Each structure stands twice: as structure tokens, then as C-alpha cells.
Amino acid sequence: MxxxxxxxxxxxxxxxxxxxxxxxxxxxxxxxxxxxxxxxxxxxxxxxxxxxxxxxxxxxxxxxxxxxxxxxxxxxxxxxxxxxxxxxxxxxxxxxxxxxxxxxxxxxxxxxxxxxxxxxxxxxxxxxxxxxxxxxxxxxxxxxxxxxxxxxxxxxxxxxxxxxxxxxxxxxxxxxxxxxxxxxxxxxxxxxxxxxxIFTLFQPVTKISIGFDSLPASVRNSHVLTGNDLGTLAGLEALPTEAEINSASKDKRVQELMAECGDDKVALQTRLHHYAKAMIKSGQTAKAAGILMLAV
Ligand SMILES: Cc1cc2nc3c(=O)[nH]c(=O)nc-3n(C[C@H](O)[C@H](O)[C@H](O)COP(=O)(O)O)c2cc1C
The missing domain is CATH 2.30.110.10 (Electron Transport, Fmn-binding Protein; Chain A)
Incomplete structure (x- = not known):
């Protein structure tokens, strides 16, 4: 500096x-x-x-x-x-x-x-x-x-x-x-x-969000997700429920990634993070959070 x-x-x-x-x-x-x-x-x-x-x-x-x-x-x-x-x-x-x-x-x-x-x-x-x-x-x-x-x-x-x-x-x-x-x-x-x-950025400020510190360590330390991705996740009102995580696991692309990576947990985590990142970009933050919880 x-x-x-x-x-x-x-x-x-x-x-x-x-x-x-x-x-x-x-x-x-x-x-x-x-x-x-x-x-x-x-x-x-x-x-x-x-x-x-x-x-x-x-x-x-x-x-x-x-x-x-x-x-x-x-x-x-x-x-x-x-x-x-x-x-x-x-x-x-x-x-x-x-x-x-x-x-x-x-x-x-x-x-x-x-x-x-x-x-x-x-x-x-x-x-x-x-x-x-x-x-x-x-x-x-x-x-x-x-x-x-x-x-x-x-x-x-x-x-x-x-x-x-x-x-x-x-x-x-x-x-x-x-x-x-x-x-x-x-x-x-x-x-x-x-x-x-010009871009828009919606962040409700009266409803309290989970914050960066509530995200799992594997998400906070991701090599794929950027500060803006983590900021978007930190703005969620709640972490995904069991039902939402379960539903994320049934997503067609998630199933393909799981099949492709087999027992390689590191590869699966990286690919799920890339998939979640694309979801965040398209505005599907809650769904992205559910996907990320599959690889904590
Ligand atoms: C885009 C722009 C912004 C400017 N901002 C300032 C400023 O914030 N403060 C300032 O003292 N001069 C600023 N200037 C310079 C003045 O416009 C300039 O000194 C001008 O001749 C002052 O005119 P006046 O003597 O009729 O007030 C700026 C110039 C431009 C082109």
C-alpha cells in the first residue's frame, strides 16, 4: 500500500x-x-x-x-x-x-x-x-x-x-x-x-440477516466464491432448512456432479461451489445456499 x-x-x-x-x-x-x-x-x-x-x-x-x-x-x-x-x-x-x-x-x-x-x-x-x-x-x-x-x-x-x-x-x-x-x-x-x-442491489435492512459469520467455514473459505458472492449469502434471512438442503440434493445438475466426482469430496465441493456461484449470479441465492450446504 x-x-x-x-x-x-x-x-x-x-x-x-x-x-x-x-x-x-x-x-x-x-x-x-x-x-x-x-x-x-x-x-x-x-x-x-x-x-x-x-x-x-x-x-x-x-x-x-x-x-x-x-x-x-x-x-x-x-x-x-x-x-x-x-x-x-x-x-x-x-x-x-x-x-x-x-x-x-x-x-x-x-x-x-x-x-x-x-x-x-x-x-x-x-x-x-x-x-x-x-x-x-x-x-x-x-x-x-x-x-x-x-x-x-x-x-x-x-x-x-x-x-x-x-x-x-x-x-x-x-x-x-x-x-x-x-x-x-x-x-x-x-x-x-x-x-x-447502473445496477440494482436489493438488501432488506429491517429484517436481520444471518451475516458472514453464520456461513459454514467451507463456504467462508471458498476458493471459488468471491466477497460479493459471500455478501449475497450473508444477506439471507436464514440458513437453508433440512427440507431445502434435501431438495437441493435432488437437483438434476447436483446429481450429475455427485456421480461425476464419486468419492472425491474436494472435487465435488469445488464443482458445487461453481454451480452455486452461477445460481447466485442468476438471483437464486436461497437455492445456492442449499447446494453449498451439501459440501460443508
Ligand atoms: C467538473 C468540475 C468540478 C469542479 N469542482 C470544483 C470544486 O468542487 N471546488 C472548486 O473550488 N472548484 C471546482 N472546479 C473548478 C471551478 O469550476 C473553476 O475554478 C471555476 O472557474 C470557478 O468559477 P467561478 O470563479 O465563476 O466560481 C471544478 C471544475 C470542474 C470542471
Whole structure:
């Protein structure tokens, strides 16, 4: 393992280690307005939602590592405590990149990026029309984390109103494939959260599961089953009953494997583990557990 001591690591390197490790990060496309009415937009990936009641999202505007200067978004928010957090999806990612350029404060990134300002309902800064979700926010707190290059300012935003494009909603919920969000990773890497990048993982959390430590040692120490396979088995509510184990022993493929392996218990265990692994992959976890119990 590479061991990093932040105290003896240059900020530029530490920054990239943090960005590479804490990833992918959602992107807040923040719109603010200055005292002359110039609208500013800029992306911020030190961002997340932290509370639903009250609805709070937080992002961080950092001092530049290169010259320790602060950013226009922070200045505008310090002035009027208002911001719209617009989310970034794949269709606006290139325009978002243009908005991240260090234009002069008097220049609006709306005109530079070609994105469209849309009047907000409760606050002065406009929303970004092309963004599929726009959150009008009042800033309740700005927490300064330091005074050197790289130091963040946590901007705590109370969401006053959300606007959601109906085209990304199915049955009252945002469909991840339709919203097609983009996440920031380290260096210039991004991720697109749709298609194969999305998977579902169901784990009931109120019903207590058996846990990894209840699995037989032969299963826990399997050379075939992965940590994810064992995690799936550990999420079962109960170990298989005698009846379930008995039923597993009558499975056609299990009978074939038993016949093929004869007295070779090690070979049988390995092949049953491979068979159970395929079952887990196809979602038949309880059946897989029954098969595994045949070779403990
Ligand atoms: C995808 C992306 C994410 C970014 N995230 C942050 C961030 O979390 N914090 C930050 O200070 N700058 C971040 N930046 C850099 C700012 O967007 C950039 O410094 C911008 O010029 C600031 O604009 P402003 O001065 O108008 O606020 C990010 C840039 C990109 C492209």
C-alpha cells in the first residue's frame, strides 16, 4: 500500500489522491449573481446532499492551489446568500466544461457556454434551463476550512424549491437512465451514470440477516466464491432448512456432479461451489445456499 502523510505531501498531489479516491462525485452546477446583476455559472464536484428534512445540499468552493485566490461563486454567495444548484447530465457536459474556465468576473458564463438562463421563482440567480434538475437555495452557512491554497469553503444550501424535468421521471421517481447524470473522478476522468454503469442491489435492512459469520467455514473459505458472492449469502434471512438442503440434493445438475466426482469430496465441493456461484449470479441465492450446504 502507498502510505500518504498529508503533512509531508504537496497539496497538488494530495488533491489528486483525494479526487481519485473520493469518486465519482456528483456535480453541482452553481448559478449565482453579483451585485451588478451579472449571472455566474460554475461546476463544483465537492458536492452532495446531506439532509432531506430540512433539505440541505453542500458544496465547497476552494482556494486555488496555484495562487490561493478565491472564486466568483463564493464572492457572489457571500454577498447575497443565494444560489441555484443545477445538476449536470451528459447532454450538457461539454458546455459545463466551458463554464469552468476562469473568465473575468464581469463575464457571464451563460453567454460563453451557450446555456440558457431561466428565471428562478424565489431567488435572483437564474436557473440553467438545460439542466434536468434545478434547486433554488438560500445559503444558511459558509464554513471556512483554512486560508491556504486548496482550502475549502463549505457552502450549506437550504433547498427552497426543486424543478425536475418531467422527461426524467417515471412513476413519481427519477429514472437514472433517463436523467443520465455525469460524475467527476480524478484528473480529467468523468463517469456517465446510465446504461451498464447502473445496477440494482436489493438488501432488506429491517429484517436481520444471518451475516458472514453464520456461513459454514467451507463456504467462508471458498476458493471459488468471491466477497460479493459471500455478501449475497450473508444477506439471507436464514440458513437453508433440512427440507431445502434435501431438495437441493435432488437437483438434476447436483446429481450429475455427485456421480461425476464419486468419492472425491474436494472435487465435488469445488464443482458445487461453481454451480452455486452461477445460481447466485442468476438471483437464486436461497437455492445456492442449499447446494453449498451439501459440501460443508
Ligand atoms: C467538473 C468540475 C468540478 C469542479 N469542482 C470544483 C470544486 O468542487 N471546488 C472548486 O473550488 N472548484 C471546482 N472546479 C473548478 C471551478 O469550476 C473553476 O475554478 C471555476 O472557474 C470557478 O468559477 P467561478 O470563479 O465563476 O466560481 C471544478 C471544475 C470542474 C470542471
Amino acid at each position: 502507498l502510505t500518504i502523510d498529508p503533512k509531508s505531501t504537496p497539496t497538488r498531489d494530495l488533491h489528486q489522491f483525494l479526487l481519485g479516491a473520493v469518486a465519482p462525485r456528483p456535480i453541482a452546477f452553481a448559478s449565482t449573481i453579483d451585485e451588478n446583476g451579472v449571472a455566474n455559472i460554475a461546476p463544483y464536484s465537492f458536492f452532495n446532499a446531506f439532509s432531506s428534512n430540512p433539505p440541505i445540499v453542500v458544496f465547497s468552493s476552494n482556494r486555488r492551489v496555484s495562487d490561493n485566490t478565491t472564486k466568483d461563486t463564493l464572492y457572489n454567495i457571500q454577498t447575497n446568500k443565494e444560489v441555484v444548484i443545477n445538476v449536470v447530465n451528459y447532454s450538457i457536459v461539454r458546455q459545463m466544461a466551458v463554464a469552468s474556465i476562469q473568465f473575468d468576473k464581469a463575464v457571464s458564463e451563460f453567454s460563453k457556454s451557450g446555456l440558457t438562463p431561466l428565471a428562478s421563482e424565489l431567488i435572483e440567480p437564474p436557473r440553467i434551463k438545460e439542466s434536468p434538475v434545478q434547486m433554488e437555495c438560500r445559503v444558511t452557512e459558509i464554513i471556512t476550512l483554512g486560508d491556504q491554497g486548496g482550502a475549502g469553503h463549505l457552502i450549506v444550501c437550504h433547498v427552497l424549491r426543486m424543478h425536475i424535468d418531467e422527461n426524467v421521471v417515471d412513476n413519481g421517481r427519477i429514472n437514472p437512465h433517463k436523467i443520465d447524470l455525469v460524475g467527476r473522478m480524478g484528473r480529467s476522468y468523468y463517469t456517465r451514470a446510465s446504461g451498464d454503469a
